[in-house]
Amino acid sequence: MQISFTLNGRPTTVEVEPATLVAELLREQLNLTGTHIGCDTSQCGACVVHLDGLPVKSCTLLAPALDGATLLTIEGLQGAPGSNRMHPMQEAFREHHGLQCGFCTPGMLMTAVALATEKPDLTEADVRHGLEGNICRCTGYQNIVVSVMAGAAAMNAAKGE
Amino acid sequence: MGNVIGIGAAPKRKEDQRFLTGRGNYVSDIKRPGMAAGVFVRSPHGHAVLRGIDKSAALAAPGVIAVLTGDDVADDGLGSLPCGWGITDAKGVPMKEPPFPMLAQDKVRFVGDLVAFVVAETVEQANVAAELLKVDYEVLPSVVGVLEAVRPDAPQLFDDVPNNICCDWELGDKAAVENAFKKAAHVAKLSLVNNRLIGNPMEPRAAIAEYEPGTDRTTLWTTSQFPHVVRFLMGALVLNIPQHKLRVVAPDVGGGFGVKQFHYGEEAVITWAAKRVRRPVKWVASRSEGYVSDRHGRDHVTEAELALDETGKFLAFRVNTLANMGGYLSTFGPNIPTNLYGPLLGGVYTTPAIYCNVKVVFTNTVPVDAYRGAGRPEATFVLERIVDVAAAEMGIDRVELRRRNMIPKEAYPYQTPVLVQYDSGDPMGCLDGALAAADVKNFGVRKAASASKGKFRGLGYSTYVEACGLAPSRFAGRLGARGGLYESATVRVHPTGQVTVMIGTHNHGQGHETTFAQIVSDKLGVAFENVDIVFGDTDRVQFGMGTYGSRSLVVGGAALSKATDKVIAKGKKIAAHLLEAAEVDIQFESGKFSVAGTDRAKSFEEIAGAAYVPHDYPLEVLEPGLEEQAYYDPVNFTYPGGCHIAEVEVDPETGTVTLVNYTAVDDVGTVINPMIVEGQLHGGIVQGVGQALFENAVYDEGSGQLLSGSLMDYCMPRADHLPMMKVATHSTLCTHTPMGVKGCGEVGTIGSPAAVINAVVDALSHLGVTHVDMPATPNRIWRLLQNASLPVAAE
Numbered sequence: 001m002q003i004s005f006t007l008n009g010r011p012t013t014v015e016v017e018p019a020t021l022v023a024e025l026l027r028e029q030l031n032l033t034g035t036h037i038g039c040d041t042s043q044c045g046a047c048v049v050h051l052d053g054l055p056v057k058s059c060t061l062l063a064p065a066l067d068g069a070t071l072l073t074i075e076g077l078q079g080a081p082g083s084n085r086m087h088p089m090q091e092a093f094r095e096h097h098g099l100q101c102g103f104c105t106p107g108m109l110m111t112a113v114a115l116a117t118e119k120p121d122l123t124e125a126d127v128r129h130g131l132e133g134n135i136c137r138c139t140g141y142q143n144i145v146v147s148v149m150a151g152a153a154a155m156n157a158a159k160g161e
Numbered sequence: 162m163g164n165v166i167g168i169g170a171a172p173k174r175k176e177d178q179r180f181l182t183g184r185g186n187y188v189s190d191i192k193r194p195g196m197a198a199g200v201f202v203r204s205p206h207g208h209a210v211l212r213g214i215d216k217s218a219a220l221a222a223p224g225v226i227a228v229l230t231g232d233d234v235a236d237d238g239l240g241s242l243p244c245g246w247g248i249t250d251a252k253g254v255p256m257k258e259p260p261f262p263m264l265a266q267d268k269v270r271f272v273g274d275l276v277a278f279v280v281a282e283t284v285e286q287a288n289v290a291a292e293l294l295k296v297d298y299e300v301l302p303s304v305v306g307v308l309e310a311v312r313p314d315a316p317q318l319f320d321d322v323p324n325n326i327c328c329d330w331e332l333g334d335k336a337a338v339e340n341a342f343k344k345a346a347h348v349a350k351l352s353l354v355n356n357r358l359i360g361n362p363m364e365p366r367a368a369i370a371e372y373e374p375g376t377d378r379t380t381l382w383t384t385s386q387f388p389h390v391v392r393f394l395m396g397a398l399v400l401n402i403p404q405h406k407l408r409v410v411a412p413d414v415g416g417g418f419g420v421k422q423f424h425y426g427e428e429a430v431i432t433w434a435a436k437r438v439r440r441p442v443k444w445v446a447s448r449s450e451g452y453v454s455d456r457h458g459r460d461h462v463t464e465a466e467l468a469l470d471e472t473g474k475f476l477a478f479r480v481n482t483l484a485n486m487g488g489y490l491s492t493f494g495p496n497i498p499t500n501l502y503g504p505l506l507g508g509v510y511t512t513p514a515i516y517c518n519v520k521v522v523f524t525n526t527v528p529v530d531a532y533r534g535a536g537r538p539e540a541t542f543v544l545e546r547i548v549d550v551a552a553a554e555m556g557i558d559r560v561e562l563r564r565r566n567m568i569p570k571e572a573y574p575y576q577t578p579v580l581v582q583y584d585s586g587d588p589m590g591c592l593d594g595a596l597a598a599a600d601v602k603n604f605g606v607r608k609a610a611s612a613s614k615g616k617f618r619g620l621g622y623s624t625y626v627e628a629c630g631l632a633p634s635r636f637a638g639r640l641g642a643r644g645g646l647y648e649s650a651t652v653r654v655h656p657t658g659q660v661t662v663m664i665g666t667h668n669h670g671q672g673h674e675t676t677f678a679q680i681v682s683d684k685l686g687v688a689f690e691n692v693d694i695v696f697g698d699t700d701r702v703q704f705g706m707g708t709y710g711s712r713s714l715v716v717g718g719a720a721l722s723k724a725t726d727k728v729i730a731k732g733k734k735i736a737a738h739l740l741e742a743a744e745v746d747i748q749f750e751s752g753k754f755s756v757a758g759t760d761r762a763k764s765f766e767e768i769a770g771a772a773y774v775p776h777d778y779p780l781e782v783l784e785p786g787l788e789e790q791a792y793y794d795p796v797n798f799t800y801p802g803g804c805h806i807a808e809v810e811v812d813p814e815t816g817t818v819t820l821v822n823y824t825a826v827d828d829v830g831t832v833i834n835p836m837i838v839e840g841q842l843h844g845g846i847v848q849g850v851g852q853a854l855f856e857n858a859v860y861d862e863g864s865g866q867l868l869s870g871s872l873m874d875y876c877m878p879r880a881d882h883l884p885m886m887k888v889a890t891h892s893t894l895c896t897h898t899p900m901g902v903k904g905c906g907e908v909g910t911i912g913s914p915a916a917v918i919n920a921v922v923d924a925l926s927h928l929g930v931t932h933v934d935m936p937a938t939p940n941r942i943w944r945l946l947q948n949a950s951l952p953v954a955a956e
Binding site: 027032033034035036037038039040041043044046073074075077086090093094095097099100101102103104105106109124125127128129131132134135136137138139140141142143144145 | 840
């Protein structure tokens, strides 16, 4: 079947099998390999993307559900439109060493941006609770939590400008 | 022009840009033209005779290209997976070493054992065909626990391995220990289990193999921590592919923790299959597939006894351990519970006599091998638990008992009774630092506050030493290593002064691209931005032993340091020629070669340029070019250590243990990049906390089924399980590595399990609890409290 949706700001039309998962569509058909698959039980969160502005695990979502929707993946996450800069959350992760092997990082970032968008004044407890669906094996989460709080503050500051 | 960044600085990581923007290059991201898909058929039984396989229906399924089984492996005359470490028993008898076929031949020996490989046009087609494969199993009883496996009536995995014992290994002076026990004023005893773990790097294992008939060359992309070792083991010993015809690439790898350092059957099968079908073949494991095939860690059952005199001085330590190997010997399997365990039983103490017996046992479980810490966390756990037991029984404060037995700083170098000699350390300094940072003196106030809420609060200590950067090759060879333990680095200076480093270690999260670039920037005075680190490709890097055992900076960094020294030495020759001075008069400092006592100088870039433009060179004594290589084989292990203090709160209503504070002071030697070291410590600690509180691989005895077979059943630590940790370093310098570094990748995992369990026991000690096995899950604690037959409400 054919589906049309907005992918990282661009209109996209693709032919998909009805049983194709969004994570597979992105990785195999659209060559957007930044969305990772780390488990088969929707536990790890390496595949989180934004569907109509909300974070979803793309390994549990069927491609036909994208029809007419707006999808944002890690490849579409960026700073001010037209700039080459990274998103403030990406900058914060780099600044605070919020990643090691990088495999969980795209999903972590997509969850983090959604958390900060939903609640601008995040507390440490909010962040830890909000990251429940994303597993990182490298960092022990400490620098991820610090990064998300810093990234949220930077997003707020950017909004205020 | 960028900046020179020195040792001790904390530049942001070079590798982060690609990971943060989704442009990492992991094996599962790679596609090759004409690529086919491979799916493994695995044993659903823990133990069974393989009576036959009917391929016909699978072969007839749509899209199927090939179905390969153990018979095909035998027909092609291929080898089995080699074990990289051979141990011997006390009488010098070698371990029993049954073959580990890449696809099962006579029998299957664990759930997940490889039975067949299906290659098809798509993954879906391969999966459908795999379902159609008819495998005739004669199911046998399984044995999964070590205590059960050594019983005389236990199921036998191999005909020529009686009682399933691979090796009955020992270390230390048994008679001296027995004598010391006779003189002891007190003997503390402890039985414990060190639970089986699953490594769970976030990236599942994957591999792609491609054969080029035109050149007879094969390329394997694999999620490996040591591509050169895979090339050697697989090419030379399994598939008979000449080394120069085989390229192994491990690109970005999403975490390893040891689990990705072994040579796996999947890699060999896929490489062999790609040549047979003349198509690139790709396989990506699911997480659940990883659970039954990634090598597991730990799995010990131990009886320990500590003899003390009336003042609490340790007289002798005796340990008997049954260590689970699983169904076969994995790459380093037998080395982990023996050579990496026994020699660490001395810890940071002056115990004069130690004896350790380890029975290495086969069972119908996934093979066990090195997992972060590997042997050292097991040793630390036994020792630091029994010290607490002894302190409680003798009525001596736990910290005081540790102090009375600690090796004083001035006693280093310190020879232990179990082979190893620590070159440097300061356990007391780490302990004092941790006591202050953890605010131990106000613990009573916090405990009272918990009690007022009906909660039990506990504090736990772990003072530990580790041995990392396995070495030297000569010593390891005597202990059974079948390979060298050196590392190599090549420093290629381009004509414009930029530098490419080719190094044999592998970066899978540790930040090598940053730390190693810092070393080069510091030593050569080259801008940090102008240094690139290349790793993970046998065609680009000369040779290397990869990354495991906290060796990368210790051994690889030393090779790199040596190679940069050679670059400087060559640069001095070129500068002497250009500046018309004697070589001995040339100094190199801050990126400049100068003639001592003059203002005549050439920049590093000028020397690099001249090296490749050798006009009027005295070519008979000075070769053009500026590229140097070094191999470094360390003279000893390095011995990081430290003190960890965990603080927990136990809810007696639910049995839930909450980690509320965690403090670590670690001695990792010279710190090259404090940001990266701190990140390694955080991650390491949480892996140990995971073992102590959450993680457990559980098998069903009899059927051999893995009950914790996915992330739904295996509890991984998540962000909301943890507090903010306090970590700091208190470093003494390693006396024999070029930069004084000791390694930091595993210390967290080695120190933390004992600290956490000691804290849990402390919280429950008023109820008569003297030991809790890992993981201290709510269920386990709640049951313990119900059985304590003591009032559970806080006073």
